[in-house]
Amino acid sequence: MRNVCAGQPFVIVRPIMGVELPQSDASLLQAARQGDATAYGRLYERHVAAARAMARQLVRRAEAEDVVTEAFTKILDLVGRGGGPESGFRTYLLTVVRRTVHDRSKLAGRQAGEVEGYDPAVPFVDPALAGLERSLIARAYLSLPERWRAVLWHTQVERCKPAAVAPLLGLSANGVAALAYRAREGLRRAYLQMHLGAAPPHDCRPVLGKMGAYVRGGLARREARAVERHVDGCEECHGVILELTDVNRGLRVLVGPLIAGPMFGGYAAALARPDAAESGPHHAIRRLWRARRRQPVMLVAGVAVTVAAAASLWQTAGKAPDGTPATSTVAAQPSEPVRAVRVPPQGDDPEQMPPQENPDQPSPRGGEPERVPPPPVEQEPAGQARLRATVDVLGALVRAQPGIVGLRLRNYGSRPSEELTAYVTLPPGVTLMPPERRGLPAVVGPADGWECRPSVGGARCTREPLGAGRATAVFLRVVVARRAPRSTGPAARVDAGPLRVRARAGKGVRATGAPARFAADGKVTVRAVGNALLSCPEESPGCAQARRREGGRRDNDLWPMAAVDRDGTLGTATSSGARLSLPKGGRVVWAGLYWSAGGANTGPIRFRPPGKRKYATIRPSHVAVRELPQGPVYHAFADVTGLAAGASRTGVWWAADAPMEVGASRHAGWSLVLVVTDPAQPYSQAVVLDAATVVGGPVRRVSLPLGGLRPAATPARAALVTWEGDADLKGDKVSLGSGALRPAGGDRDLANVFDGSSGGVAEMTFGVDVDTVSAELGADPGLTIATGKDAVLFGAAAISVRARS
Numbered sequence: 001m002r003n004v005c006a007g008q009p010f011v012i013v014r015p016i017m018g019v020e021l022p023q024s025d026a027s028l029l030q031a032a033r034q035g036d037a038t039a040y041g042r043l044y045e046r047h048v049a050a051a052r053a054m055a056r057q058l059v060r061r062a063e064a065e066d067v068v069t070e071a072f073t074k075i076l077d078l079v080g081r082g083g084g085p086e087s088g089f090r091t092y093l094l095t096v097v098r099r100t101v102h103d104r105s106k107l108a109g110r111q112a113g114e115v116e117g118y119d120p121a122v123p124f125v126d127p128a129l130a131g132l133e134r135s136l137i138a139r140a141y142l143s144l145p146e147r148w149r150a151v152l153w154h155t156q157v158e159r160c161k162p163a164a165v166a167p168l169l170g171l172s173a174n175g176v177a178a179l180a181y182r183a184r185e186g187l188r189r190a191y192l193q194m195h196l197g198a199a200p201p202h203d204c205r206p207v208l209g210k211m212g213a214y215v216r217g218g219l220a221r222r223e224a225r226a227v228e229r230h231v232d233g234c235e236e237c238h239g240v241i242l243e244l245t246d247v248n249r250g251l252r253v254l255v256g257p258l259i260a261g262p263m264f265g266g267y268a269a270a271l272a273r274p275d276a277a278e279s280g281p282h283h284a285i286r287r288l289w290r291a292r293r294r295q296p297v298m299l300v301a302g303v304a305v306t307v308a309a310a311a312s313l314w315q316t317a318g319k320a321p322d323g324t325p326a327t328s329t330v331a332a333q334p335s336e337p338v339r340a341v342r343v344p345p346q347g348d349d350p351e352q353m354p355p356q357e358n359p360d361q362p363s364p365r366g367g368e369p370e371r372v373p374p375p376p377v378e379q380e381p382a383g384q385a386r387l388r389a390t391v392d393v394l395g396a397l398v399r400a401q402p403g404i405v406g407l408r409l410r411n412y413g414s415r416p417s418e419e420l421t422a423y424v425t426l427p428p429g430v431t432l433m434p435p436e437r438r439g440l441p442a443v444v445g446p447a448d449g450w451e452c453r454p455s456v457g458g459a460r461c462t463r464e465p466l467g468a469g470r471a472t473a474v475f476l477r478v479v480v481a482r483r484a485p486r487s488t489g490p491a492a493r494v495d496a497g498p499l500r501v502r503a504r505a506g507k508g509v510r511a512t513g514a515p516a517r518f519a520a521d522g523k524v525t526v527r528a529v530g531n532a533l534l535s536c537p538e539e540s541p542g543c544a545q546a547r548r549r550e551g552g553r554r555d556n557d558l559w560p561m562a563a564v565d566r567d568g569t570l571g572t573a574t575s576s577g578a579r580l581s582l583p584k585g586g587r588v589v590w591a592g593l594y595w596s597a598g599g600a601n602t603g604p605i606r607f608r609p610p611g612k613r614k615y616a617t618i619r620p621s622h623v624a625v626r627e628l629p630q631g632p633v634y635h636a637f638a639d640v641t642g643l644a645a646g647a648s649r650t651g652v653w654w655a656a657d658a659p660m661e662v663g664a665s666r667h668a669g670w671s672l673v674l675v676v677t678d679p680a681q682p683y684s685q686a687v688v689l690d691a692a693t694v695v696g697g698p699v700r701r702v703s704l705p706l707g708g709l710r711p712a713a714t715p716a717r718a719a720l721v722t723w724e725g726d727a728d729l730k731g732d733k734v735s736l737g738s739g740a741l742r743p744a745g746g747d748r749d750l751a752n753v754f755d756g757s758s759g760g761v762a763e764m765t766f767g768v769d770v771d772t773v774s775a776e777l778g779a780d781p782g783l784t785i786a787t788g789k790d791a792v793l794f795g796a797a798a799i800s801v802r803a804r805s
Helices: 025-033 037-055 061-080 089-106 136-142 146-157 162-169 173-197 202-216 221-233 235-245 247-260 264-272 280-291 305-316 543-547 641-645
Strands: 387-394 402-411 420-425 430-432 451-455 458-463 471-480 491-496 499-504 516-522 524-532 560-563 575-581 588-598 605-608 616-618 622-628 631-639 650-656 668-677 684-695 701-705 715-723 733-735 768-776 782-786 792-802
Touching: 025 037, 025 061, 025 089, 025 162, 037 061, 037 089, 037 264, 061 089, 089 146, 089 247, 136 146, 136 173, 136 247, 146 162, 146 173, 146 247, 162 173, 173 202, 202 221, 202 235, 247 264, 387 491, 387 499, 402 420, 402 491, 402 516, 430 451, 458 471, 471 516, 516 524, 516 588, 516 668, 524 575, 524 684, 524 715, 524 768, 524 792, 575 668, 588 605, 588 641, 588 792, 622 684, 622 792, 631 792, 650 668, 668 684, 668 715, 668 768, 668 792, 684 701, 684 782, 733 768, 782 792
Parallel strands: none
Antiparallel strands: 387 402, 402 471, 420 458, 420 491, 430 471, 451 458, 491 499, 516 684, 524 668, 575 650, 588 631, 588 668, 605 616, 605 650, 622 631, 684 792, 701 782, 715 768, 715 792, 733 782
């Protein structure tokens, strides 16, 4: 009997003394990354039936084999360069099959070997199913660890028996069942967490927190009855408890089509038929032979079919898109006859692996053909450097604006690399910023040992060798021409001795968006504080109440706004301060000062860090003037990193005497935005974007791409600087792609974010908002600002997120 779930003869695996569990998909992928063609052949053997079942729902039967071959070849190339899946091979493969069919029909002229765009970090959502990825069950599923997603896909979506899934995960059947149970509980917790994050009614929150235990039968009788009484009278919670009770159905109805598309039903039926694996590996070998561009391959008579298929695949993908050797792929080493290999237990494995079997003991699976090693190839020394590179546009490249392009590199190997040389190719109309222009260096922030200079079409950067397990990044400041055409994104090639890796960004020049002001990788996070320089007249009745955020007159439209002077010195006409605390052991990497007021006349502002007695005069390096309903307003910026770097970690920062106009409907204020190190943080990414965008009036919603962030499934921190928000005009919302977000300060109303509140200040800050929000970023993150009746000038955003490892 053939097990189409695992793509191999049906074997019930029992972990008894002296018998090893089969290699999991994760261990086979790791072996394939090290050049083991046999390992990739085993993956092919396990999953080719599923790939055919998917392809045949989308194209004619004759074309399906070509699609399957192309999909496996693309994944092989990614795996050989250190990318691709870690353990969930099946869902990754199905996504690549669907992308391949889509691109064959829409982009028939694209170069066959160009695989950078096929790395499916997120599901490929069919337009007919748009919005499915935003359902809570789908979002909860995608937030789980890859191993949990894999066991849920196989056991709940494809409805495979635990014994059939066991080889894929390197577990026993009982181990699969235990892991599936743990994954379902994790899914329920994630689902409930997202409901809680969507700000349910106050009386629903305690009930939602108990629903997971209620479904498991883990509540005391009294608590269970309280949950039941609430659910009987609450339609929303009733729906939640129904979904929690039957998460398996939710997975099949929502996650199945999310991964496999509208044809999921046909795919599932085809996978269950006995002929799902027809035509066998021999047919695949013939297909791959034709696809390998007639490169000579040595095959030894009697080599097992699995090894032959894998070797053909490996040599098919052994050339880079430009025909040069794909030197980032480590050469395959001579393979011994395949034996079961013990996989070290992982944190989410429900049981310990049995001891290593005696290599002299015969295989417990009688009748299986002996695996013959492939012909010997030149063996490289044990331990190699393995590089993975990505190149990204930070924020967006906007016409007539400066921007930032980032190159990131990680050494996944066991040895240091040789000296690095990177060639970055920029899109047409985009050039490296000359050092003499605007007084800014071409490399943004700490260079981490990189030295860059302009070259034809982009930049050439060099760096000393990169240690094993280490990561590095270099961010290039660029200038976008006013008439730069829309195009594909920048590309990069990194050479390290014999190794060569390539990368390409998906996005190029845009007509609109927010360009990056600064970017950094490392143990970094973002902070922002600010305050207003105008407030209601202190002597006016009701002003004290309004400053405490009370009463019904909390808008600057309702007061003749007057200057405030709080620093207690005679040398300033207006001043205000804000308290900032840096992380323990942290230091300032970058600091930007923003200030804004009504009117088109701008100029310098005075600024004083904590511990200093005298103000420094700060002149703007960039000014934008925008039109709001009450008239023109300006938004100014200056880099104050040098001034802030020497400041004490905690204290009050002061700003004074910015150009402003007083009177009704006027605002004036400032904000200090910082990127700082935090030794307690994991390796993270941070970016600061300048928007200077009006939201409100004719344009009620603005979406800004957050290019260059490659987040893990952890909350991002975003600090937002906004001018002219009115606390009593509701309808202001902020989203990072996962619904409206609640700010950390002010009224904490997710439907009225711009309510005159600023970090570092307790009282009302009329017309000035410095807000902090948190949310999980998706694979293609974006920032959305929406208003109802209000009109605001959205100034800047600073985002930090744990990087995907």
